[in-house]
Amino acid sequence: MAPAASATGLDLSGAEPKLLPPEQAFRFSARALDSKTLEGRFDVVDGYYLYRDKLHFVLQATPSALEKAELPSGQRKHDEFFGDVEIYRGAVTIKLPIAGGSPGQSLVLVADSQGCADVGVCYPPTRQQVRLTIPQAGAGSGPSVAASPPRKGLFD
Amino acid sequence: MLAVAKCLAGRGWRIAITLAGILALAAGAYVAQGLWSSAPSADAAALLAVALPDDEGREQRLDQWRGKVLVVNFWATWCAPCREEMREFIRFQRMDGVKGLQFVGIAVDQADNVRQFAKEIDLNYPALIGGLGAMQLSQAMGNELMALPFTVVVSREGKIVHRQLGPLKEAQLEKIVGKLL
Numbered sequence: 001m002a003p004a005a006s007a008t009g010l011d012l013s014g015a016e017p018k019l020l021p022p023e024q025a026f027r028f029s030a031r032a033l034d035s036k037t038l039e040g041r042f043d044v045v046d047g048y049y050l051y052r053d054k055l056h057f058v059l060q061a062t063p064s065a066l067e068k069a070e071l072p073s074g075q076r077k078h079d080e081f082f083g084d085v086e087i088y089r090g091a092v093t094i095k096l097p098i099a100g101g102s103p104g105q106s107l108v109l110v111a112d113s114q115g116c117a118d119v120g121v122c123y124p125p126t127r128q129q130v131r132l133t134i135p136q137a138g139a140g141s142g143p144s145v146a147a148s149p150p151r152k153g154l155f156d
Numbered sequence: 157m158l159a160v161a162k163c164l165a166g167r168g169w170r171i172a173i174t175l176a177g178i179l180a181l182a183a184g185a186y187v188a189q190g191l192w193s194s195a196p197s198a199d200a201a202a203l204l205a206v207a208l209p210d211d212e213g214r215e216q217r218l219d220q221w222r223g224k225v226l227v228v229n230f231w232a233t234w235c236a237p238c239r240e241e242m243r244e245f246i247r248f249q250r251m252d253g254v255k256g257l258q259f260v261g262i263a264v265d266q267a268d269n270v271r272q273f274a275k276e277i278d279l280n281y282p283a284l285i286g287g288l289g290a291m292q293l294s295q296a297m298g299n300e301l302m303a304l305p306f307t308v309v310v311s312r313e314g315k316i317v318h319r320q321l322g323p324l325k326e327a328q329l330e331k332i333v334g335k336l337l
Contacts, residue, residue: 019301019321079236081273120237120323121303124264124291 022123023147026050028111030096030130032142035103038096038132040069040111041144044089047118049077052086054114054125055094061107063100070095087115103136111147200310203228203297208262208284211271216284224258225336226310227329230286230294231261233269238305241323242277248329249281255337256312262286262293264304311336 019025025048030040040057044050052074059066071094074086096109110129116122128147135142204219218228229245231238245259259281263270267285274283286293291302298319299306309318309332318332 019303021301022303081233081236081239081276114234116236117303120240121301121305121321122232122235122237123301123303124232124288 019117019119019121020045020048022113022115022126023128025117025123026113026115026126026128028113028128028130028147029144030109030111030132030147031144032101032132032134034141035101035105035134035137036098038066038098038109039141040094040096040109042088042092042094042111042113044092044115046089048115049075049087049089049118050092050113050115052088054112056112057094057096058110058112059096059098059107060110060129061101061105064098064102064105064107065100067097067099070097101134103134103139105134107132107134198316200226200308200314200316203293203308203310203316204314206293208286208290209267211263211267211274211283211285213267216282218260221258221260222314223312224256225312225333227257227259227333228308228310229259229261230264230290230299230304230306232263232265232304233273234265235304237323239273239277241305242279244324244326244329246277246280248333252333252337253280257333257337260284262290264288264290264294309333309336 025045027043028040029043030038032038042050052071055069055071057066057069072092074088074092077085077087079085101107108129108131110127112125112127114123114125130145130147132145133142204222205217207215207217210216218226227245229242231242233239242261248257249259261279261281261283263283263285264287265285266287270283270285273279291299294306295302297306297308297316299321301321303321305323307318307320307324308316311317317336
């Protein structure tokens with residue numbers, strides 16, 4: 001981010017704002033490691049951060065269901081209203097154990113996140129999703145799939 | 157309806173704008189695009205036509221503040237930079253309210269959160285509840301990224317004289333508002 005922007009905010013009457021839309025600032029991708037585990041990944045662009053406790057994952061596939069996501073520890077950040085919160089910068093990978101998955105099964109992983117830019121701007125909750133196929137036993141993990149289409153469902 | 161949206165929207169999910177108002181907003185957005193890099197003096201009629209409930213549930217029309225220097229600030233309790241700049245807004249409202257300066261906050265949030273925060277910081281200007289729908293309103297006002305905070309300054313004559321994504325610093329606010337009061 002340009003230092004000038006942090007000093008003066010982003011005056012929309014003048015120069016074009018140089019902020020990224022949230023789905024680009026917080027790119028989500030995922031892959032199926034095996035029939036029991038998915039792996040989600042956020043690539044957070046420099047100058048942006050995600051709130052750890054605002055990450056939520058849902059699996060759109062019956063009968064499989066997500067178990068508790070294994071969120072790594074984040075950086076501590078003090079927020080005068082919410083107290084100490086944890087944030088993620090850079091790349092963060094999250095193990096997502098699933099129950100009831102079977103090889104060849106197609107499923108949709110939905111990731112909700114919320115974050116801010118260091119220049120002093122925050123985004124509303126953003127929903128991204130990826131379609132994954134559980135790999136055959138012994139075939140190794142499936143390919144990494146980038147989220148698309150972006151922001152689908154925010155105002156549904 | 158997505159869970160997050162539902163949670164945010166809550167009881168505040170209620171933007172009372174007429175069909176005419178929505179069409180006017182769309183027209184306003186078009187005008188705003190055209191004026192983006194030149195001196196912004198778009199008509200604020202569409203914004204002033206908006207009515208939203210305040211944190212006590214009473215409907216408030218923005219045009220009740222017509223004739224004042226109106227600073228409309230889109231914010232949320234989940235937005236730390238929004239909360240920071242509001243302390244400054246409170247000071248400005250206290251100092252210059254008598255000269256005709258009027259801040260109005262539109263929260264992209266639910267009423268309970270807004271009430272709690274307003275009490276905590278001793279908010280001295282109206283906090284209207286827009287829910288996630290307020291994001292679309294701010295987008296129509298030029299907030300393409302739909303990020304917060306986003307602020308629109310309207311002159312006494314009802315013209316949009318400043319739009320800003322990101323915090324308004326004290327010196328900047330003084331400069332913008334000083335000319336209008």
